[in-house]
Amino acid sequence: MERLNVAIDAMGGDFxxxxxxxxxxxxxxxxxxxFHLTFVGDESAIRQExxxxxxxxxxxxxxxxSQVITMHDAPTAALKQKKDSSLAIAMDLHKQGKADACVSxxxxxxxxxxxxxxxxxxxxxxxxxxxxxxxTESGFCLVVDAGANVDSRPQHLFEFGVMGxxxxxxxxxxxxxxxxxxxxxxxxxxxxEVALETHKRFKNHPINFKGNIEGRDILKGTTDVVVxxxxxxxxxxxxxxxxxxxxxxxxxxxxxRSFWNLLMIAMMRGPLRAALKDMDYEEYGGVPxxxxxxxxxxxxxxxxxxxxxxxxxKAVETAKRKVNTEILDALARxxxxxxxxxx
Amino acid sequence: MERLNVAIDAMGGDFxxxxxxxxxxxxxxxxxxxFHLTFVGDESAIRQExxxxxxxxxxxxxxxxSQVITMHDAPTAALKQKKDSSLAIAMDLHKQGKADACVSxxxxxxxxxxxxxxxxxxxxxxxxxxxxxxxTESGFCLVVDAGANVDSRPQHLFEFGVMGxxxxxxxxxxxxxxxxxxxxxxxxxxxxEVALETHKRFKNHPINFKGNIEGRDILKGTTDVVVxxxxxxxxxxxxxxxxxxxxxxxxxxxxxRSFWNLLMIAMMRGPLRAALKDMDYEEYGGVPxxxxxxxxxxxxxxxxxxxxxxxxxKAVETAKRKVNTEILDALARxxxxxxxxxx
Numbered sequence: 001m002e003r004l005n006v007a008i009d010a011m012g013g014d015f016x017x018x019x020x021x022x023x024x025x026x027x028x029x030x031x032x033x034x035f036h037l038t039f040v041g042d043e044s045a046i047r048q049e050x051x052x053x054x055x056x057x058x059x060x061x062x063x064x065x066s067q068v069i070t071m072h073d074a075p076t077a078a079l080k081q082k083k084d085s086s087l088a089i090a091m092d093l094h095k096q097g098k099a100d101a102c103v104s105x106x107x108x109x110x111x112x113x114x115x116x117x118x119x120x121x122x123x124x125x126x127x128x129x130x131x132x133x134x135x136t137e138s139g140f141c142l143v144v145d146a147g148a149n150v151d152s153r154p155q156h157l158f159e160f161g162v163m164g165x166x167x168x169x170x171x172x173x174x175x176x177x178x179x180x181x182x183x184x185x186x187x188x189x190x191x192x193e194v195a196l197e198t199h200k201r202f203k204n205h206p207i208n209f210k211g212n213i214e215g216r217d218i219l220k221g222t223t224d225v226v227v228x229x230x231x232x233x234x235x236x237x238x239x240x241x242x243x244x245x246x247x248x249x250x251x252x253x254x255x256x257r258s259f260w261n262l263l264m265i266a267m268m269r270g271p272l273r274a275a276l277k278d279m280d281y282e283e284y285g286g287v288p289x290x291x292x293x294x295x296x297x298x299x300x301x302x303x304x305x306x307x308x309x310x311x312x313x314k315a316v317e318t319a320k321r322k323v324n325t326e327i328l329d330a331l332a333r334x335x336x337x338x339x340x341x342x343x
Numbered sequence: 344m345e346r347l348n349v350a351i352d353a354m355g356g357d358f359x360x361x362x363x364x365x366x367x368x369x370x371x372x373x374x375x376x377x378f379h380l381t382f383v384g385d386e387s388a389i390r391q392e393x394x395x396x397x398x399x400x401x402x403x404x405x406x407x408x409s410q411v412i413t414m415h416d417a418p419t420a421a422l423k424q425k426k427d428s429s430l431a432i433a434m435d436l437h438k439q440g441k442a443d444a445c446v447s448x449x450x451x452x453x454x455x456x457x458x459x460x461x462x463x464x465x466x467x468x469x470x471x472x473x474x475x476x477x478x479t480e481s482g483f484c485l486v487v488d489a490g491a492n493v494d495s496r497p498q499h500l501f502e503f504g505v506m507g508x509x510x511x512x513x514x515x516x517x518x519x520x521x522x523x524x525x526x527x528x529x530x531x532x533x534x535x536e537v538a539l540e541t542h543k544r545f546k547n548h549p550i551n552f553k554g555n556i557e558g559r560d561i562l563k564g565t566t567d568v569v570v571x572x573x574x575x576x577x578x579x580x581x582x583x584x585x586x587x588x589x590x591x592x593x594x595x596x597x598x599x600r601s602f603w604n605l606l607m608i609a610m611m612r613g614p615l616r617a618a619l620k621d622m623d624y625e626e627y628g629g630v631p632x633x634x635x636x637x638x639x640x641x642x643x644x645x646x647x648x649x650x651x652x653x654x655x656x657k658a659v660e661t662a663k664r665k666v667n668t669e670i671l672d673a674l675a676r677x678x679x680x681x682x683x684x685x686x
Contacts, residue, residue: 137592147527150535184490184577192493192574215581219589231535232575234527236582238558243586246562247619249480254618264614271607275597276590 003035003059006315007099010041011068011086012106013308014301017041020105021049023308027316028058030309035316038099041065041086065089071301075109079117087111091118094294101315103286105299105308112148112289112298119294122324124331127152128291129160129230130298131167132237133284136221142168143182143218143226146287147234154197157181157227161202161209162334163290163327164225170321171314180213180223182232187212194229202227205334244276285310288318291327295319346378346402349658350442353384354411354429355449356651357644360384363448364392366651370659371401373652378659381442384408384429408432414644418452422460430454434461437637444658446629448642448651455491455632455641462637465667467674470495471634472503472573473641474510475580476627479564485511486525486561486569489630490577497540500524500570504545504552505677506633506670507568513664514657523556523566525575531555537572545570548677587619628653631661634670638662 006027010020021039028037036059039046043064050062065086069078079088087106091114093099104111108130116128132146144164149156161179168177181199183191188199190212202209210223218226218236228236255265285307289296295318299311349370353363364382371380379402382389386407393405408429412421422431430449434457436442447454451473459471475489487507492499504522511520524542526534531542533555545552553566561569561579571579598608628650632639638661642654 135589137589150527182578184493184574192572195574215578215583216585218582219585228578229535231527231538232578235525235558235571235575236579239561239579239582240558242559242562246478246480247590251618254614261614261617264610265618267607268611268614271597271604271611272594275593275608 004100004316004319005036005038005098006101006103006312006319007038007040007063007090007093008308008312009087009090009102009104009106009111010039010046011065012104012111013299013303014071014105015303016105017046017049019303019305019308021046022053023303023305024312025050025053025055025058025060026305026309027312028060031313031316033057033059036060037312038063038090038093040090040093041068063089063093069107069110071107073107073110075107075113076117078107078110079113087114088118091115091296094296095119100319101295101297103297103299103311103315105286105301105303105311108147108298108301111296115289115292115294115296119292119296122291122293122328122331124159124328124335125163125291126159127156128289129156129163130287130289131164132233132287134218134226134240136219138221140284141218141221141224141226143228143233143236144290145228145230145233146237147230148289149230151231152194152229154194154201157194157198157229158201158205159291159331161225161227162207162330164227165207166326166330167288167290167323168224170323170326171317174224176208177224178208178210179225179227180210180217182218182226182228183212183214185212186214198227205337285314288314288323290323293324295323347443347659347662348379348381348441349444349446349655349662350381350383350406350433350436351651351655352430352433352445352447352449352454353382353389354408355447355454356642356646357414357448358646359448360389360392362646362648362651364389365396366646366648367655368393368396368398368401368403369648369652370655371403374656374659376400376402379403380655381406381433381436383433383436384411406432406436412450412453414450416450416453418450418456419460421450421453422456430457431461434458434639437639438462443662444638444640446640446642446654446658448629448644448646448654451490451641451644454639458632458635458637458639462635462639465634465636465671465674467502467671467678468506468634469502470499471632472499472506473630473632474507475576475630477561477569477583479562481564483627484561484564484567484569486571486576486579487633488571488573488576489580490573491632492573494574495537495572497537497544500537500541500572501544501548502634502674504568504570505550505673507570508550509669509673510631510633510666511567513666513669514660517567519551520567521551521553522568522570523553523560525561525569525571526555526557529555529557541570548680628657631657631666633666636667638666
């Protein structure tokens with residue numbers, strides 16, 4: 001079998017290309033050189049970073065791209081105007097079959113647009129989506145949609161659930177992952193119009209749907225997959241990300257009150273950090289764009305080298321697990337079931 | 344000036360009437376008997392609780408009500424069927440002018456319905472709303488709507504902002520409170536359809552509107568008032584309430600790994616609790632129903648005696664500050680401004 005090739009947008013993140021190169025090189029090294037990595041971006045900048053690292057014998061190459069899509073660019077416009085951007089070129093390599101996956105820590109909206117426009121949607125998928133991981137009391141769950149789509153309709157939310165469920169099964173070995181619909185109450189009669197309709201849609205399909213769940217169920221880990229519109233998903237995600245800083249501010253204020261407090265807080269720092277390691281979103285190694293004809297992994301703009309490494313390794317895994325084939329099949333089955341049940 | 348009278352639904356909370364009586368009595372005691380308290384509910388049950396406490400010289404009375412609306416009752420149906428419920432009787436006392444405020448830790452939906460149906464809406468208010476307090480790095484903010492209304496339209500959200508702002512000004516002395524619209528990005532062009540339209544509405548009015556804010560801005564305390572639909576507000580509220588338990592679970596798991604860890608975590612318990620005291624929602628003493636012709640304060644079902652005491656004191660304050668008069672005036676002014684600007 002030929003080695004897989006992962007194209008990485010080396011100019012995407014806030015610390016590009018330094019972190020992209022440093023973290024990227026760690027991935028083939030850690031995996032025993034079992035795949036090939038293609039750095040896409042400004043060649044001289046990339047070579048400059050490469051020179052800083054030991055990379056003898058590692059399987060990688062560099063493809064030049066003269067433009068960069070920045071965090072401030074409007075996604076769709078930037079893709080049209082910057083045809084030679086590192087993101088577009090990396091995604092094109094994947095589209096043409098020269099790479100098996102594309103990874104970027106750049107402008108999230110642009111990565112989503114590039115994935116959808118260049119790779120195209122899987123048949124049966126109305127809207128591609130981005131899932132994100134939340135830590136739970138005993139592990140983690142996938143919240144989908146995490147901000148890619150607002151004003152989602154019931155069919156969209158239903159598809160998010162199906163895709164998220166397949167991803168959790170194939171990537172994390174969860175047998176028959178449970179799906180919860182994020183809502184304002186557990187009862188079937190609770191929620192806004194879209195939630196009420198979505199609940200019915202899930203209920204009528206042979207899928208492991210646990211019904212409505214509430215805001216408190218995310219961290220509790222009540223279900224493996226949490227389905228919500230991207231408006232809610234994005235707000236919760238950013239709220240969750242702000243919790244550590246909030247805690248830090250509170251502990252700092254407490255420490256200031258007395259020397260004894262200061263001492264206690266100083267002692268607590270290590271254990272607290274160790275205990276809350278799961279809240280570090282970068283450990284999850286990027287989040288998948290689900291529903292496109294390919295493997296596209298998006299990283300946090302501020303991704304560390306370690307986060308980049310995890311993203312690349314995740315891309316390799318995702319390409320191997322054939323997530324998209326199963327999404328195609330599942331949505332075709334669901335569509336057939338709907339037709340049959342209506343007859 | 345005659346003393347204010349607060350009617351308390353003594354049968355509402357999970358620990359009623361014990362906590363209602365214990366906490367209720369603390370309120371006139373703490374305020375130097377400056378107001379009167381009316382316990383409404385099963386008279387013998389209330390008297391039984393009263394017998395457990397020192398209450399000589401405190402200004403209170405008991406009004407009997409034969410029925411109780413439970414946490415499991417469907418709000419509107421329960422109000423129709425249980426005409427002699429403690430909640431309905433307490434609210435009626437307020438409606439008739441025999442009490443100046445009504446306080447309940449019972450079924451939130453039922454308290455909202457009773458407030459709206461019995462007291463009626465303030466002129467100019469489309470939908471009464473419930474605000475809730477979130478701790479911030481340096482204080483607290485009011486998130487409105489916290490779950491009373493789903494599928495809110497732009498005009499509703501606009502009114503929530505106006506009412507929340509007035510409440511923060513009159514109750515907490517914030518001069519010209521800042522208002523943020525909870526959204527998925529700071530740019531004016533971000534968000535779902537309702538958010539885009541709401542942004543415009545705020546922008547066109549002489550109000551301290553800071554534009555869109557994101558999920559991370561709530562705990563950061565970027566604005567005094569956070570405006571959102573109740574679907575989002577409820578989910579964030581419950582997510583936030585679940586954070587302490589999540590932290591506890593993580594610390595517990597960490598403690599189990601070694602004796603040293605256990606020791607550290609045991610030592611941390613006190614300081615951690617002290618540092619995170621602001622996350623205890625009960626400190627805020629209930630949340631207001633805004634937009635009804637009266638003063639209605641809702642408490643958490645599991646309210647402790649201290650929380651009940653704070654709710655009663657807050658009801659007294661709210662009645663004194665004439666929040667509703669200002670809401671009436673502000674919405675009339677805004678309506679006039681809209682008419683004028685359209686001419």
